[in-house]
Amino acid sequence: MPKGKVRIGIAGLGRLGKRHAANLASLPNVRLAAACSLVDEELEWARSELALEALYTSYEEMVASGQIDAAFIVSSSAVHAKQSILALEKGLHVFCEKPIGVNVEECRAVERAVESRPGLVYLPGFVRRFDPSFAYAKRLVDEGAIGTPFLVRSQTVDLDEYAAFQVKFVPTSGGIFLDMNIHDIDLARWFLGDEVESVHAMGGSFVHPEFEAVHDADNTVALARFRTGKMAVLSVSRTAFHGHDTHTEVTGSKGTLKIGITPAKNRVELFDAAGARVECVKDFYERFAEGFMAEAREFVDCVLCGRKPIVTARDGTAATEVGFALAESFRLQSIVRV
Ligand SMILES: NC(=O)c1ccc[n+]([C@@H]2O[C@H](COP(=O)([O-])OP(=O)(O)OC[C@H]3O[C@@H](n4cnc5c(N)ncnc54)[C@H](O)[C@@H]3O)[C@@H](O)[C@H]2O)c1
Structure with a gap:
């Protein structure tokens, strides 16, 4: 990881993803390094508004690119668990919007992936x-x-x-x-x-x-x-x-x-x-x-300081x-x- 900056790849640039992307791009200790969406116009938005060049239509390619230290998942809820587990397996820190999975089995699988990688930060997005x-x-x-x-x-x-x-x-x-x-x-x-x-x-x-x-x-x-x-x-x-x-x-x-x-x-x-x-x-x-901004700051701070977030995968499952x-x-x- 570059000293003092977390390289983040965001998955999902829809209604909320665009907001998260703009927030991340504004943080001094973040380099928004890549983005992924299934929608071409959203990727074009990231290119023109955030000057992002590493743009993907495949999440799998983004997390395997070696360009990022963390995945910030704001994609459709149905793919949250699968995308979180894949990123953790690639050794990436993960922020994942709620819900962390759309059924309990998925959530438990995320919990197991988080537990098996204690050196990685996992933060579920309970913004309130x-x-x-x-x-x-x-x-x-x-x-x-x-x-x-x-x-x-x-x-x-x-x-x-x-x-x-x-x-x-x-x-x-x-x-x-x-x-x-x-x-x-x-x-x-x-x-x-x-x-x-x-x-x-x-x-x-x-x-x-x-x-x-x-x-x-x-x-x-x-x-x-x-x-x-x-x-x-x-x-x-x-x-x-x-x-x-x-x-x-x-x-x-x-x-x-x-x-x-x-x-x-x-x-x-x-x-x-x-x-x-x-x-x-x-x-x-x-x-x-303000909560969305504070949540992004907490994620980055946890990654940089090696601290565990106040919200856990267990909270997501429960x-x-x-x-x-x-x-x-x-x-x-x-x-x-x-
Ligand atoms: N915390 C909150 O208050 C809050 C509020 C709104 C939405 N959300 C959550 O944020 C997530 C996104 O919501 P939204 O309203 O922005 O949805 P949206 O439908 O506007 O956007 C979904 C985005 O996910 C991308 N996507 C979907 N499947 C993908 C895949 N397989 N690989 C890569 N990208 C993929 C789409 O291309 C799109 O960019 C949802 O899980 C939702 O529950 C949370």
């Missing part, structure tokens, strides 16, 4: 853990600010205008629970320090019947019971009109923390004849831009296990043990 407000809330919980936490209520809510994109995304994303609710699952495990024992999910295609046609839903809600009896209420909506309304509440024996309850774009409030209102963030990227149980519970309309 790197968001300043969520990170601050976790510090408060750890310091005992709300006593013993026993209840998490967490939601992921997207604007209705993205529903048409989401319908097309379902076949490779793993569906609403694995693609969206997985963030809330990870937060609930993180804040409660406990593992989910059973779940009961329900939902439907209340606004867009197209989701039902692909065995998915546009709105869901689920109850999760943890091994010690702690609880979580996890919900998702793809049909909001006010903004990307992702927020979380953590209740403990001495108080409650509310994180991002109003998805405000900034601190401006408009008071006029129509009343009082704030503009909202539009999408996940606008809400979590979240996928619960995501699967939620999907199963939704399908069977009954309580499912994890």
Whole structure:
């Protein structure tokens, strides 16, 4: 590895991959050395916007090129596990977007590959853990600010205008629970320090019947019971009109923390004849831009310092296990043990 700079190859230059690529290119201790996509226009974007020359349509060729020290995987969820394992086998550090695999077997295979290469860094992309407000809330919980936490209520809510994109995304994303609710699952495990024992999910295609046609839903809600009896209420909506309304509440024996309850774009409030209102963030990227940057910095820092990241492959597997149980519970309309 060149002293002080990590050479990174990014896989996937889609909706999120372009953002990650631009973030990585801006970091002083990174050389964005290669990129890979199945889409020619995206590779052209990397050439013109980031002056990248090592461009691949084959991930296998990119990781075998000898040009990179780390793979930054932002490709479709369906190929995450396969691509992570291949990179680790080639001796590369890996950042992988959530979910780390679209079934539990895949996730366990990733875990085994990570365990067998203890000198390599593996970081699953649970971006909310790197968001300043969520990170601050976790510090408060750890310091005992709300006593013993026993209840998490967490939601992921997207604007209705993205529903048409989401319908097309379902076949490779793993569906609403694995693609969206997985963030809330990870937060609930993180804040409660406990593992989910059973779940009961329900939902439907209340606004867009197209989701039902692909065995998915546009709105869901689920109850999760943890091994010690702690609880979580996890919900998702793809049909909001006010903004990307992702927020979380953590209740403990001495108080409650509310994180991002109003998805405000900034601190401006408009008071006029129509009343009082704030503009909202539009999408996940606008809400979590700082988190995505912090996550990239954490990955690079871990590689350069030989440090283990705060999120592990085990966290990735556990979240996928619960995501699967939620999907199963939704399908069977009954309580499912994890
Ligand atoms: N952390 C978050 O909040 C968050 C938000 C959005 C997306 N994501 C995750 O990021 C990933 C990408 O999402 P997106 O919205 O950018 O998707 P997208 O469909 O816009 O882009 C997918 C990209 O993957 C590439 N790709 C697919 N298969 C490939 C292969 N075999 N080899 C090389 N490249 C391949 C495509 O060429 C494309 O560039 C998904 O796994 C998604 O779950 C995470």
